[in-house]
Amino acid sequence: MIKKILNFFFKIILLLLVIPLIGVIFFKWVPVPATPLMLIRYLEQKEADAATVWKHDWVPIEEISKNLQLAVICSEDQNFLKHNGFDMKAIEKAFDNNQKGKKVRGASTISQQTAKNVFLWPQRSWVRKGMETYVTFLMELIWKKERIMEVYLNSIEMGNGIYGAEAASQYWFKKSASKLSKSEAAAIAAILPRPLKYRANPATAYIAGRKIWIMRQMGFHGKLNYEAKDEK
DSSP states (O other), X not given: OHHHHHHHHHHHHHHHHHHHHHHHHHTTTSOOOOOHHHHXXXXXHHHTTOOOOOEEOOOOGGGSXXXXXXXXXXXXXXXXTTSSSOOHHHHHHHHHXXXXXXXXXXXXXXXXHHHHXXXXXXXXXXXXXXXXXXXXXXXXXXXXXXXXXXXHHHHSBOSTTEESHHHHHHHHHSSOGGGOOHHHHHHHHHTTTSTTTOOTTTTOHHHHHHHHHHHHHHHHHOSOOHHHHHTO
């Protein structure tokens, strides 16, 4: 009996390791058609008898403004081009703040957010966090930084039923993602922490303030250079 139980758990663990690996290899080249969060939001809308909204238009990274790519880095993960999936300094800082009883802060990188959004579920748990760590490691090993950014910007929630850069650009500014200005890109990046609550356009005073801060950080950061990281 014990042998059967151990064999069962071994198969479960093997599946948990192999399935994400297959997914990461597959999506290295193939556009991500939908994510678990998109399906969850759609079902939540149906359950609430609300109007169902699901806007998601995949576009290659060449058709996403460099302004938006830089804005999300400056807003969400300023060490994206330097780390290997995990920002240890940010993790240590978040841990110290939480230990001191300050406002709880996360330290998820763009790579970790991509792993969670594309391959996992949104609810927090130790199991999900462990899987997120594993998938992030696989993505950083198999994908290039530019591919991680491409999948991230095509998959994240950017409004109620709005997913990805192209849908968000059309929804908030009535233009394609390739045409976003620095100010418009910063406005979209500013709402990412809580996209169901915040508005990119017209921006509230709080979002306007965040937008100004992001634009300032974009000026400090300088030009994007994915190749420098991927060639190391």
